[in-house]
Amino acid sequence: MRAVRRAVMALGLAGLVGAVLRLRGTGGTPPQQQGGWRELSGDDLR
């Protein structure tokens, strides 16, 4: 019975850690975007 409880506890903890990792990821602070978007017009569409 104790082994079953430990197994359930281990699975629960593993699931919790997995869920946190899946949500949070491990990438840290994302890099900032350099530059910007410009609408296509005039010469772009010739």
Add this chain to the structure above:
Amino acid sequence: MRVGIDGLGVVGLRVARELIATPGVEAVLARSSRKGRVELAQASLGEALRPWGDDEVPDLVVLCGAAGTHVTAAGYWLPHGVPVVSVSDDPADVTALLDLAPIARHHDTTLLAGVAFSPGLSCILARHAANALDEVVELQVAMVGAGGPGCVKHRQRLLSEHGTELRDGEWIEAPGGSAKMLTWFPEPIGARDVVKGNLTEPLLWRRLFPTATRLTARGAVDRSDRVWGRIPRPGPRSNEADPGAFVVEVQGTVGGVVESLVYAVLDRPATATAALVATLAPMLVEGTLQAGAHGVAEVVEPLPVLKELARRGVKAATFDAA
């Protein structure tokens, strides 16, 4: 011309609205598997839209129904010599539709597959970018958003399935939900995580750019989707009013120098799809496109289409590095 629309979900309704406002369209014939949907559309769009009788053969058929229904419908209309447009973004649909090429050629008509926001407009912008390069080496696309509630669910399913992509000239498996990457979309969407899945662009791009060695597609998923995956949940998690966007990046060489071009479109996917279909409709009915089954970017010149789309309010943008 009389255009038949098979399927009146969010995309079908938008296509109907755009076609009615297109010069040369006399009537839009519509059918839907949902009871009362045609009457509802008629009340909103007026007498230019009417129920599609069983014996009526339109000049063009636009397939806007659920994924999985397009191949049978296209197989019915092509032998009548009627051009067909499919807005399905499902790789299985697109592959099966392209396999109908011999039937379309035999009856001297045209079938366009994957005519949507992404794929579809994304392929036209990819070809526009490729026209500025001497050689195309790599293409990638990332998309966020979907046409309507049905499209949201379908897109969610595609992103949880394994797809294929081209790497180093070889097709490899692209596991659903894998290779998360941060991508900047035009504002107000901004930075979003995108993942691989069962997406169509690599299949269509291979036909357009046979020498490219890397073809990749990704789509955005919500955090709740990443946690719950394919477990069914009540209600749509998005609606038609939500803007969508895609970013397509094409890398290659110009004069031996490596060059990268990035284009994007920010719009409601259903609206942009409708504008694209309405732009193509006159070309298909007049028979100016090559007979057979194609992806849209294989048979149209990008610039006239982009100009017409801009006139209709669907505008592309390019990324200028600081």
